[in-house]
Amino acid sequence: MYVCHAEVTPVCRLYEKSSAALGAEVAGKVIRECGEPDALIVSTYLSRMQENFHNIGALIAEYLGLETEVYEVSSGDGSGGAAVSLAEKLIKSGMKRVLVVGVDKSNDFQHKHAVKQLQTLIAPYEAVYGLTYAGAHALATRIYMKKFNVSEEELALWPVVMHSHAVHVPHAMLRFPITVEKVLKSQVVASPITLLHSHPFSDGAAAIMFTSESTPVEVKTSASSSKLTLAERDLTFMDSAKKAMEKLGNPEAEAFEVHDPFTIAGVIALESMGIAERGKALKFLEENQEAVNPSGGLKARGHPVGATGVYQVAEGFLAITQGLGRLGKVKSFLTQSSNLLGASTYITYMKEV
């Protein structure tokens, strides 16, 4: 499978547009560049609850004037990656062009509502106690810190590097530098996670046209699953990420976009994918700053939940064709999109051909 073209909106608070309008706008640009698709796959998560509308795929297709097959794909906060993964299956089944649109909204209500809506990622028997998306990652953070003897100061490197990337990325949400001190002193969200360890609540849309015809960017995908129940897992490792990488033959890439809604998730992702040794992801980040989340990651580019995985792949396409932020231009790129700390993981590997 190849990428024909990709478009993204800036990630920010987009109060004036609905998710259907946003998704159709970016998708239209891609269709005008590549032609009409044989199928449309839409990925969203929070927008369903934010807009109280659960049929967005059909409306985006209507706005685009498409009469092709339409599917909505969902896999928690890994939905975007799942949509891209399914696109490859449709292309392999003989379709010529498949359009993936990731779109989401998080800011239509006060944040406590988005916090509640994100709890829907967690199994009901764990979420009922008030465990939040941040809280689940906080449990993992504390175990990781103890197991690998990592301090809060060391963890703070992650958001600092992410913000330093986003400054140079026009579509990123948090384009300002921060310091370790600021991370440590920012408000506690779910201890030991502070605000500056957390993704911002973001709106955004990204669209990618995949094709069976050769273009300069080739894509391969891989996916795997583990358990959703948090209590049943090793919270410092994502088996699904390891398995998905193995299925892909553990390819080496020059740069990565990993799924880091909170610092710990990015750290564990690098280690589970075999990019860094266990307990050494922060050291790897220190030595390879440009290669890790050149967009700023979910932390600083932002996290429009159901669209995030599509943004990552669009950014890989940008990095290979034009260059991306501090990273510049590369020949190969890996993206990882996971559902709740690795219940499922979707990986794409892109390379210049």
Next chain:
Amino acid sequence: MEISPAHIWRNKHYRYRFEVNVCPKCGRAFRENVERCPKCGERTTRVRLPLNGKLLSWTKIVQVPDGYEDFAPMYVGLVELEDGNRVIAKLVDVLEEPKEGQEVEAVLRRIRVDGQSGLIEYALCFRPS
């Protein structure tokens, strides 16, 4: 708030008694009504988990979801029970900062109140033992 009596009813064995349905063949435990193991097809047996354990990890949730404002800040813990099973539940009676390794025991507490209809939801939580 949307407390559903139906949800409480079908989840009562786990919420009130820490009873799980275990498959005799593959040994997996389900935290809700699963009468036959979806994988093996064997009839599951209801087993009560121990009510004592030690704290593996915890968090103090300050940014609480809509509907939980009256309970903020909330403590939630990951507990390893005496038989090695692990559960996530709320920590209550937290007078000083919890510590990993701390002994805890299960106790039934109020976890949510539906302001509009007056419904109250209870579940087993953990307190220092």
